[in-house]
Amino acid sequence: MGERKKPTLAVFKFASCDGCQLSLLDCEDELLAVASEVEIASFLEASRAVAKGPYDLTLVEGSITTPHDAERIHQIRRVSRTLVTIGACATAGGIQALRNFKDVSDFAKIVYASPETIEALGKSTPIVDHVFVDFELRGCPVSKKQLVGVLSAWLNGRSLEVSAASVCLECKRRETPCVMVASGTPCLGPVTHAGCGAICPSFRRGCYGCFGPMESANTASMAAVWQSIGATGPDLVRAFRSFNAGAEPFRRESEVHEQR
């Protein structure tokens, strides 16, 4: 059997903290296997060497926040056979999507000495608002296990085992008693996309919604449950406006409680 040509992998970053890319470097045990199965063509967090496209698989981290980036993502899409976005920034606009609820020029005036030199878009948007995305991997940050799962599914040409159901299923499978029912702790688990393995409730904290809305998030009912255990309108606005503030169901629900 002749040596097959290894597929090429590229990783690109937009507005983000680099944490999701670091999840890839954090794979440690699997990293050598990744390196042996793919040719890493572009991954600035790992190496300065950049090979030209096209790339077989491109991972994109970060959201679109500048006119320059809005152009750059189209160039990346053109040279990518398969494009997978990773993390809350790339899939929902990230924490920086908090700007979407305000006037970004007001922030620029406060922060920068010469705000006229700042070219920022009014909204932080996910990659899928700009180009076709083959798959979105959620999380702030993404789960290392799911990231490796995506890579191995892609390398082996099989379907993914990424569930879009609630965090509650993960809680129940790991035998964590419900923090909301057993101690009245507000938790976003019932409306949040699984994937983290239900970490926070296992430490008796409510879910923060790092993986964004689950497949059929009933945020209105979730808000009513929170209110029944004492949450106020501002509490709800803050809860739905974190890393996935720009995700549609969370954005809508946060606005409902802002108006009150």
Added chain:
Amino acid sequence: METAPGADRYVLDLTALNRLIEAVREAGYRVAGPKVRDGALCYEELDPDETLPQGVRDEQGAGRYRLRTGGDAALFSQAVGPHSWKRFLSPPEQRLFTAKKDDRGFRFEPGAIDDGKWAFIGVRPCDLAAIRLWDKVFQDGAWADSAYRAIRERVLVVAVQCTAPAGTCFCLSMGTGPRAGHGFDLALTEIGNGAPRFLVEAGTPTGEEILALVPKVRAGPEEIAEGERRLGQAETSMGRSLDVDGLAELLSRQVDSPRWEEIAVRCLACGNCTMACPTCFCTTVEDTSDLTGSTAERWRRWDSCFTLGFSYIHGGSVRRTISARYRQWMTHKLATWHAQFGETGCVGCGRCITWCPAGIDITEEARLFRQAAEAVPAPRS
């Protein structure tokens, strides 16, 4: 109980009960029982130095559970906790097989089957009924499951008849409790005032063998009467009830009811009810592979009919709306289960009510469906 009063019943004190558990261990069983963790009474493996919690009382309502500890010395003055015994009989995540590529093709290795012997201490009558339902499906049915069977046939059941039902209990309506009936090796009834005391009876030869190793006294008429009194009291203090008369047919006629939409306003489709339900047995199967494609694994995981993936077939999910998913769950449990398995799929444990974050109450929903079905249109004036 058909036998003469007290004929085969004995009284144990706490020391004797602990000796009984010790005898179970000595017979080679791993012991699982109630344990307070994270504000709930969980069924977990107990280490030899761990004793059963005392003075634990629960308060259960729709979407609400609170434990109070440090009360009296009683062991079983509470109802069921969040987890049922199904996690021991069919673990939430189970590797079915591993396939490894070698120069001749694929080599299959079966997943590890739990070859331990489990003793379940403190199985409540509702959960006994749930285990009987699972046995019907996975031990004896056309879809018998070898992994389930391997674990199940070695299980020793020490039941506890319920003397303190919770606010969400309705086993009396379902005919599953608070008395244990059958399906246990040993059954306990707490009768102590102050110092813990228990009536005990054996249900199988294995139970009798264990009981023979324990110091005990034959139960007297007063002790038998005290047990009966407490069970009678439990029957009158069920927090909820469900009128099952004609319920399956009634629900089957409600497929197009607008009530499903009303429930869906509150239903989170989170799947908690199905995970907490002791009879819900649905699983999904997922294949994984390593990066090099040389090793693949097949995993079975607990699944829920509340996920979109559950009804995914070619072209998409069949039950896209939350109302369709709640309807599927409720009508399966209370109606179509009869057609499938010849009885109801609900044992009245109340977990789906307590552990629903939105507090949706299956007994209340059933009552409203009955009310709607029986309502006579008001005459026009």
